[in-house]
Amino acid sequence: MGLKTLLTTHVGAADSHTLNHYRSVGGYESQKKALTEMTAEQIVNDVKNSGLRGRGGAGFPTGNKWGFIPKTDKPKYLICNGDEGEPGTFKDRLLIEKFPHMLIEGMVIAAKAIDSHQGYIYIRGEFHKGIRIVEEAVEEAYKAGLLGKNILGLGYDFDLAVYSGAGAYICGEESALINSLEGRRGHPRLKPPFPAVSGLYACPTVVNNVETFCNVPHIIRMTGEEYKKIGTEKSPGTRLFAVSGHVKKPGIYEVEMGTPMKELIYDICGGIKNDGTLKAVIPGGSSSPILTAEEAMTATMDYESIASLKSMLGSGAVIILSESADLVETTYRLAEFYSHESCGQCTPCREGTHWVKDLLHKIKVGEGTEKDVELIFSLSRNMEGGTTICPLADACVMAVRPTMTKFKGEFSTRLKKEVSISH
Amino acid sequence: MAYQFSQDSEKRFQRLIPQFPSKRSLILPCLFLLQADKGFVDQEGMQYIADRIGDPVSLAHVHGVATFYTMYNKKPVGKLHIQICGNISCYLAGSDSITEHVCSKLGIKPGETTSDKKFTVDEVQCLGACGFGPVAQINDKYYENLTPESIEAILSELEKQV
Numbered sequence: 144m145g146l147k148t149l150l151t152t153h154v155g156a157a158d159s160h161t162l163n164h165y166r167s168v169g170g171y172e173s174q175k176k177a178l179t180e181m182t183a184e185q186i187v188n189d190v191k192n193s194g195l196r197g198r199g200g201a202g203f204p205t206g207n208k209w210g211f212i213p214k215t216d217k218p219k220y221l222i223c224n225g226d227e228g229e230p231g232t233f234k235d236r237l238l239i240e241k242f243p244h245m246l247i248e249g250m251v252i253a254a255k256a257i258d259s260h261q262g263y264i265y266i267r268g269e270f271h272k273g274i275r276i277v278e279e280a281v282e283e284a285y286k287a288g289l290l291g292k293n294i295l296g297l298g299y300d301f302d303l304a305v306y307s308g309a310g311a312y313i314c315g316e317e318s319a320l321i322n323s324l325e326g327r328r329g330h331p332r333l334k335p336p337f338p339a340v341s342g343l344y345a346c347p348t349v350v351n352n353v354e355t356f357c358n359v360p361h362i363i364r365m366t367g368e369e370y371k372k373i374g375t376e377k378s379p380g381t382r383l384f385a386v387s388g389h390v391k392k393p394g395i396y397e398v399e400m401g402t403p404m405k406e407l408i409y410d411i412c413g414g415i416k417n418d419g420t421l422k423a424v425i426p427g428g429s430s431s432p433i434l435t436a437e438e439a440m441t442a443t444m445d446y447e448s449i450a451s452l453k454s455m456l457g458s459g460a461v462i463i464l465s466e467s468a469d470l471v472e473t474t475y476r477l478a479e480f481y482s483h484e485s486c487g488q489c490t491p492c493r494e495g496t497h498w499v500k501d502l503l504h505k506i507k508v509g510e511g512t513e514k515d516v517e518l519i520f521s522l523s524r525n526m527e528g529g530t531t532i533c534p535l536a537d538a539c540v541m542a543v544r545p546t547m548t549k550f551k552g553e554f555s556t557r558l559k560k561e562v563s564i565s566h
Numbered sequence: 567m568a569y570q571f572s573q574d575s576e577k578r579f580q581r582l583i584p585q586f587p588s589k590r591s592l593i594l595p596c597l598f599l600l601q602a603d604k605g606f607v608d609q610e611g612m613q614y615i616a617d618r619i620g621d622p623v624s625l626a627h628v629h630g631v632a633t634f635y636t637m638y639n640k641k642p643v644g645k646l647h648i649q650i651c652g653n654i655s656c657y658l659a660g661s662d663s664i665t666e667h668v669c670s671k672l673g674i675k676p677g678e679t680t681s682d683k684k685f686t687v688d689e690v691q692c693l694g695a696c697g698f699g700p701v702a703q704i705n706d707k708y709y710e711n712l713t714p715e716s717i718e719a720i721l722s723e724l725e726k727q728v
């Protein structure tokens with residue numbers, strides 16, 4: 144357990160984003176292997192065997208996702224979700240800027256697995272530098288015969304284009320991303336049908352996260368069986384954890400899954416800033432329920448452990464809060480985020496997120512009452528559990544309610560004292 | 567003269583066309599081309615996009631898309647567009663002091679542009695660089711681990727170039 148590099152082994156090389164460098168360290172060998180020695184079914188099975196789970200947030204088994212693609216004559220589309228925008232999350236940007244060829248190679252292998260001949264890399268628009276780097280890498284790959292018609296003369300065609308997002312967190316939700324790619328507003332779609340059946344241009348579509356694709360060449364190189372030996376039984380592999388907040392050395396660390404959170408915070412990240420004490424950890428991006436310091440010290444960095452604490456490993460964004468953090472303020476900022484990013488299709492989300500934000504604002508400036516607290520809880524009940532098209536409303540609840548429950552004291556001391564009316 | 571794509575945008579537009587089986591997908595990239603040409607997206611430009619893409623894309627479609635996404639400027643912005651992240655990790659790293667410092671130096675509030683049209687300041691949501699906060703995006707570039715002093719130095723350097 145602890146630090147282990149699989150994806151980021153060559154992060155120190157200044158030219159890690161170039162085709163030359165990537166090839167010099169064995170890059171594109173897995174693509175060749177997949178195109179020459181493996182059938183689509185074998186690729187899917189290998190990825191299933193590896194136990195790889197999606198690195199975007201939901202943690203869905205990748206091989207199964209690919210396996211859902213029906214065998215039809217319709218075109219099948221492959222999309223990379225690089226719309227990283229969940230507060231606290233900043234690991235895909237590193238992969239995009241440093242290892243674009245690993246991403247491309249992973250996508251070509253996935254394309255063969257699902258019989259896709261057209262892919263898109265959707266990157267959030269603010270990542271200008273990353274978009275440029277990936278565009279250059281795609282061009283290099285085309286020139287080297289690694290993309291396009293008849294790849295490496297092996298008879299497989301796959302075209303790949305880069306698409307820039309335009310500033311909307313909700314496009315990280317896969318059906319909203321698909322709408323965005325179709326030139327529409329980024330509104331999540333009602334499911335079913337799921338994208339595997341009817342996605343981009345109403346055709347079968349797979350959407351995977353950047354880090355997920357980057358794992359694929361490694362799985363093919365070492366076989367799923369070997370890959371599965373890294374990490375834990377139910378959470379194989381490594382993960383890129385993006386650590387921010389009150390630690391001495393924030394940053395992106397590739398760690399074997401199952402590593403104790405304590406080790407991540409105190410050894411790998413050097414401990415709490417200013418030698419303070421830990422108050423809480425948001426373990427998997429802004430929509431994962433907060434953990435108290437006590438809970439955090441028992442957790443290991445894998446799906447099961449964090450789930451057993453009723454939270455989520457999510458996007459791998461670990462936000463550290465020391466005793467100096469004002470949780471009323473941080474919770475307000477997260478509610479503000481969700482209200483800003485709600486796409487507005489569903490009433491509980493459109494109205495609820497704004498209402499919760501306004502009530503938290505009232506509490507933060509000392510004007511809130513117990514009734515306002517009650518109202519937040521009652522709104523939360525109406526925003527969660529499938530009352531909306533996508534999970535953004537649930538995410539808002541998860542960012543707010545557990546914090547108000549676990550850190551009651553912090554919120555109640557901010558309430559306005561009841562004024563007795565004297566007449 | 568009526569607006570049309572600049573030479574550079576026209577070249578990029580031609581390269582985009584074969585990438586998508588549906589013309590509709592061109593709306594978002596075209597709005598970026600328009601913004602690159604004009605600095606913001608206006609009615610005339612959006613009409614031009616609708617005409618260039620053609621049926622079934624109408625001005626209403628283009629307008630609906632443009633207003634949904636935050637990166638399309640619906641009004642002109644200053645030569646230097648300073649977007650400071652105010653979300654959780656940046657807040658924990660002290661982003662409020664950066665916003666306050668920049669705003670008081672420029673004498674404007676978030677969302678405003680200086681009268682000489684040089685600077686626009688906006689507070690924005692997470693920029694995806696949370697471990698290096700406070701973070702600001704100025705035009706196309708990220709500036710990380712900011713302090714009030716460093717952002718001041720960066721701005722006076724950039725001001726010389728515009």
Ligand code: SF4
Binds near residue numbers: 484486489531
């Ligand atoms: S839950 Fe919110 S973000 Fe999701 S579709 Fe409904 S309104 Fe849009």
Ligand code: FES
Binds near residue numbers: 652655691692694
């Ligand atoms: S919170 Fe500021 S970049 Fe993510």
